[in-house]
Amino acid sequence: MSQRRVIVAVTIVALLLFVPAISGYQGGVYNRAYGCNCHSQTGSTAASVGISGLPTSYDAGDLYQLTVSVTGGVSGSGGGFSLEVNKGTVSIGAGQTLVKVNNQGNSATHTMAGNSYRSWSFDWSAPSQGAGLVTFEVAGMTSNGNGGTSGDRWATSMVQIPENIPANNPPSVANVLLSPNNAVTMETLTLSYSFSDPDNDQESGSEITWYRDSQALPQGTVVGLSVPSSETAKGQEWYAMVKPSDGDDFGSVVSSNTVTIINTPPTLTTPTITPSSPEETDNLTAAFSTSDDDQDILTTEIRWYLDGVMAVEFNDDTTIPSIATREGDEWRVEVTVSDGDDMVTRSSQIMTVGEIADVNNPPEISTIAISPSQPLTGDDLQLVYTTQDQENDAITTTQIEWLMDGIPTVYDSVTIPSEATAKGQVWEAKIRVNDGKDWSSWYQQTVSIANTPPIVESLTITPIEVYTSDDILAEYSFSDADGDPLENPLITWSKNGVIQTEFNGVNPLPAQYTAKGDIWAVSIKANDGESFSQANSEVVVVVQNSLPVLSIDEIPDNLTFVNTELTQLAIAPLFTDADNDSVDSTIYWLRNGFREGTLDNMTTVPAAYFGAGQTWTLTIAYHDNDGPPQQFIHTLEIDNLVPTARIEVLSTNLWDGEIILVDGGKSIDYDGVVVNYLWEYQDSSGNLVSLIGEQIEIIGSGTIGIILTVEDDLGLTATTTRVIQTSQGPSASGLIASNEPTGVELTWQWTGDLAEFAILRNGEEVAVTSEYTFTDKPIIAGPTSYTINPVIDNQTLIAGSTSIVDFDVAILTDSTSSVSDTGGFVLGVMLLIASIGVISLGLLQRRESDE
Incomplete structure (x- = not known):
């Protein structure tokens, strides 16, 4: 046992020796855009690395989404990268797990999760204006996935992007x-x-x-x-x-x-008469002064008025001698001065000889202005002024006159509404005030109504989402307070932040100049022929992928296969894509809203699939793996043909009051079945009768109109009519009943051809005979009804029958049974023997089973 453990331990140690001391930079490494020494270049196929999403020149402060991709190299999907940039800031979006960025924001590399990819995306914010040339350096590696540093292949690249300095537009x-x-x-x-x-x-x-x-x-x-x-x-x-x-x-x-510079009217002070309180012995002298800003030669006229009447004998005299005055005279002097272009007239106060004069100084306008000083069409004009009076007298009356282009107007207040003004007009305000005794001089101020720049009310791009195949149309609306006709606006197009001067004034921008991923901006300034709008309106749009287009032969909205040579429905979808992208498509067929799976991706549908009244929907889903999915939907109805109603009269004899058998079974529906039959006709009493069923019985007389309405299984109906004429048919009559020893004997008359007669006792058929007489054997006595119904060709006549009611049957006949007593006895014996046999057989089987 111990020897086995030793062998296992040695084996484990030997395996651990084969594990590399390091696993490389699986989590990425910053600032290694020149490559690294940790991975060999022994891979057989060269690799290349590139950065996409970079503009040809960057706009200061703009955000760009960049993608580093490494291609070629060794087979597999694993890899990594390290990027450095000398200006701007690298960042990643929320939820990004494949890329990480250093704290300085100038280097990016792959994460542990990102080392299984060969393409990585991140954001780069361009530096501020004036930063100049930006340098990107990147190293990308393709790894063979062996966990070591050998057999890999990496490459480096450097890209420099200049700053976009837009061309200056003159003011x-x-x-x-x-x-x-x-x-x-x-x-x-x-x-x-x-x-x-x-x-x-x-x-x-x-x-x-x-x-x-x-x-x-x-x-x-x-x-x-x-x-x-x-x-x-x-x-x-x-x-x-x-x-x-x-x-x-x-x-x-x-x-x-x-x-x-026009003439300045001469200046004339208000004349006064001295002395201010004259007596009869005093001469009256006019005192005034004149001047002219233009240094023109002035001429002066003096007119004296006595008691309101001009004293012409003293014209142009400055003095009235005392011999011409007397106590109580009212004298006033009026002076007019002229510089040859304009004249000014002023009058003194009235002076009464022998009275103490109350000398009054006329009021003055100290300041006058029109606000605003440079008005536009939409501005109200406001006359602003201040007055002064040496005696501090209150101003009792103010007189204002407005002139437009030198022509007096109806306005006499301090305000002119903007609705009354128009561009180019010259408005002059004139004002004088009165202190209850004297008027001031006239004062005036002039302004000109200037042009109001137009305003861009709205600017939009159509379509809202622009694709490669779309022209980009700038739609805008202007307004101009002056009502000026708006001329060509200033339209400027920019692509990826760079102004495209060759498209100045172009609208719409043709699709041929756009490409997927372009960022286009259009700015516009309104122009009224004199000035442009102050604000510059701009809208930005990103050119999306051009959607694929489906072309398909016209598909009917309604279709039927009945009485036609059609054997199938065929479609031929054709896809085109402006970007030459491959188009994936799926075809679905739905019948009455339910997908028919056997027809998936089929372009033909055999006629056997279609049924009357069905609703079919063709759905073709397609996409180019870039833009949003597209869908083509077409609905077609399988026509339900109207059924054909047909009336067939089955009865041979059409007699008044008799049953007539009518059939609708030969009505037909070519694309379904007839499920309902509705009949209408008038009976013998003139009542309208309605019946249902494929076959009906009617009773009438004379002319009978029959209406048949049939309905197919999908609810379509068809109606037909038929008129039949009945005649008087044969009939039985004269029925007589009599009690005879053999029974009740019945006799009657008959007017027709050979026939059979059904004998009915109390409504129950008891016999059929071809004779005109019959003997009944009832078993019960008492009131009894008999009816004789003729039967011709299996048709039982109703109107042609004859009856007798409440006939008193007096003879009671013996009842005879059809079953004999002997037969009953034999049957009983047979049943008893069968029962004994069944019981015996059961006992024998039980005994055998017990043994």
Whole structure:
């Protein structure tokens, strides 16, 4: 026993010596993209390793799904890999068990579970913008599965991916507006515009060139977006040219509107009369001052009014002598000043000679503005102003006038609703106020309604799921507050993060330029001819696998094999795939919803399988092992033909009131069986009678209409009619019964040919005779009914019968039995002998069994 144990122990130790000291890196190893020394290269077939899913150039910050695959090498399915990347971050998704990543996120390798594969997937997040060239290094191994380090084969590869730096798109400007539109000498000109950039770059380095009387001013003459009043003069024409820049490229030059510096009306102070409280002995003198911003030569008119009537004799006099005044006179002076283009008229207060004057200063508009200062179509215009009064008098009345393009409007409040405005209009607000005694001067402010950029309301891609064979259509909707017709939008297509400039403006994108796995994005900006929408709308779609297409000859919706030469139903499905993928398919045939397994994958169905009224469904499931499963379903009905109803009259004699035998048995259903027969006819009383059954008996007289409706086993019905004519048939009559010694003697008359007569006593047939007389031998006396029914050709007549009721049978005949006493005795003896024999046989068998 001990020797056996020693042998076993030595054997175990020897086996352990054959186990390798290490099992290699079955759980993977990081940072070995250059290969390893732990596995030999003794495998006979060279291996190769590659990385799929990498873009030709990466977009900063984007996530890519990569797959490392090793091919060739030794036979088997086992392998491993080690990958390193110098920029970006490697990661794995939730539930991933075949790949692991180091803490730094720059190296990935297989896990223990992953060493039975030769393809591994993981994610890589591209680095931030400006990182430049990214280098991937990978080593992949094919193992022979012997648990050792020999006989394997591995390979290495390096891939470099540049950063995608999209081409810069030049910016554009719109709504270039120089305001105010009706500027005067002392007003500052202000330039405004809307800057737009397809790449959402900020404005940087835009150039503005100012023009005065069509001559460009040297750069630096005007600084910024405003022209001070010191640079302008009456009659000059000003405009600006804007050349937008995003710091990299200049866009198209856009010109502003031209503003002509118009005449500034002269300034006239409100005239006053001195002294303020004149007496009859005082001269009245008009005091006022004038000026003109344009330095125009001014002309002045003075008009004096006494008690409201112009005193023309004092026109243009500044003084009224005292000899022309008297106590109680009311004097007012009105002064008009003109610079040749515009005139201003102002009036003094009324002065009463001999009274103490209450001197009032008219109110003033201290500030005036229209908000917003650069309105768009959808903006309400709001007149904002403040007033002041030297005597702090309350403003009692405000008068507002709005002019649109110089034409007065009906609006007289501080607000103009946006519905009343339109792009390109120039709105001017004029206002003056009254303190209960005097009006202020008129003040005005002007704005121009600028273009409102359009808005992209929606952007979608059709179809929602794009396949290789699909054109990609960008569907969009725009809106424009100005109601401008929308011109060609700015459509940009990007593939895998790279702008494809050759497709700018193309819609739809033809399918021939797409491939399975492409990531396409379309962005769009609306265009109203002056400006693009501010926001850039974008939709991204991944091109899916193109689904296989099934072509099949037309299959009928209804089918019948009755009275045709059809022997089978045949189909010829043809599959095509835009990606040239192999297509797997399965054919099922269902009869009345239940699968007919013997027809699986069959393209022909023999006629024997089909039955009337059946519903057949053909289902063809097919797929290309990449896209979702497809299914073709077609339902066809096996027609149920309408049965044919036929009426056959079996009775030879059609007599009034007699039974007529009618048969529907020759009705036929070519694709089934007739299961129900419904008859209708009118009886002798005119009542409609309904009967069921294949064969019926009817009783009537005269013309009888017969209707037969037959129904097949699937519920289809057919109806036919037939009319028969009955006539008076032969009849028995004059039935007489008499009590005779031999019995009851019956006699009657008959009008027809030879016949037999059934004799019925109290409804029970007792005899049949061909004579016209019969002697009955009843065994019971008393009231008895007799009926004579003629029988012709096996047809018992009903209407042709004759009866007698409650005939008093007086003779009781002897009852004779048909069984004799001797016969009964013999039968009894035979039964007794048989019983004794059976009992004796049973006793003998029991005795034998006991022995």
